[in-house]
Amino acid sequence: SADQSLIIGAMEYKEKRVKDVMTSLEQCFMLDKSMRLNFQAMLAVYKSGFTRIPVYSGDKQNIEGILYAKDLILIDPDDEVEIGAVLSFRGRNVFHISEDVTLDKVFKVFMTSANHLLIAHRGSFDENASQSEIAAGEVTGLITLEDVIEQLIQAE
Ligand code: ATP
Numbered sequence: 001s002a003d004q005s006l007i008i009g010a011m012e013y014k015e016k017r018v019k020d021v022m023t024s025l026e027q028c029f030m031l032d033k034s035m036r037l038n039f040q041a042m043l044a045v046y047k048s049g050f051t052r053i054p055v056y057s058g059d060k061q062n063i064e065g066i067l068y069a070k071d072l073i074l075i076d077p078d079d080e081v082e083i084g085a086v087l088s089f090r091g092r093n094v095f096h097i098s099e100d101v102t103l104d105k106v107f108k109v110f111m112t113s114a115n116h117l118l119i120a121h122r123g124s125f126d127e128n129a130s131q132s133e134i135a136a137g138e139v140t141g142l143i144t145l146e147d148v149i150e151q152l153i154q155a156e
Pocket residue numbers: 022023027028029030049050051052053054116142143144145146147
């Protein structure tokens with residue numbers, strides 16, 4: 001029943017880690033900050049269907065911000081604004097997490113940070129590791145609140 005799967009989900013998700021449920025780097029829809037938001041680019045964002053889009057500089061290992069699809073509402077594609085300009089105007093912080101962290105801890109991060117996407121990095125860190133220490137590890141993917149809730153409610 002639904003009740004049973006909630007209980008099982010709540011017990012089992014503590015054993016799972018970010019890397020078990022994240023979207024791997026190869027599958028991530030990301031954009032380079034030098035890209036211009038012309039019609040083609042806006043169409044690509046729209047077609048991706050994603051709300052949160054990591055933005056990198058030159059290399060996907062070098063993530064500098066998160067573009068929110070809703071921040072594009074007032075942008076005129078004819079202006080061909082650079083993504084970097086949108087980020088500096090409507091800056092959204094990037095949050096980082098080790099891919100080894102268990103999902104119960106990730107859930108707490110989501111609940112306390114009012115942020116629903118974390119960039120996953122290789123490497124184990126102690127509880128007090130700073131965001132910049134974690135961010136120094138190789139980027140391996142991203143995880144959203146949805147990925148954690150799916151495990152919690154045992155959705156497939
Ligand atoms: P929302 O539901 O808030 O509009 P969304 O549909 O863009 O957001 P989520 O619902 O948070 O995204 O996540 C759905 C799935 O898509 C998850 O598995 C998540 O890891 C993945 N995902 C989210 N953003 C991206 C992205 N930019 N590139 C690739 N996969 C992503």
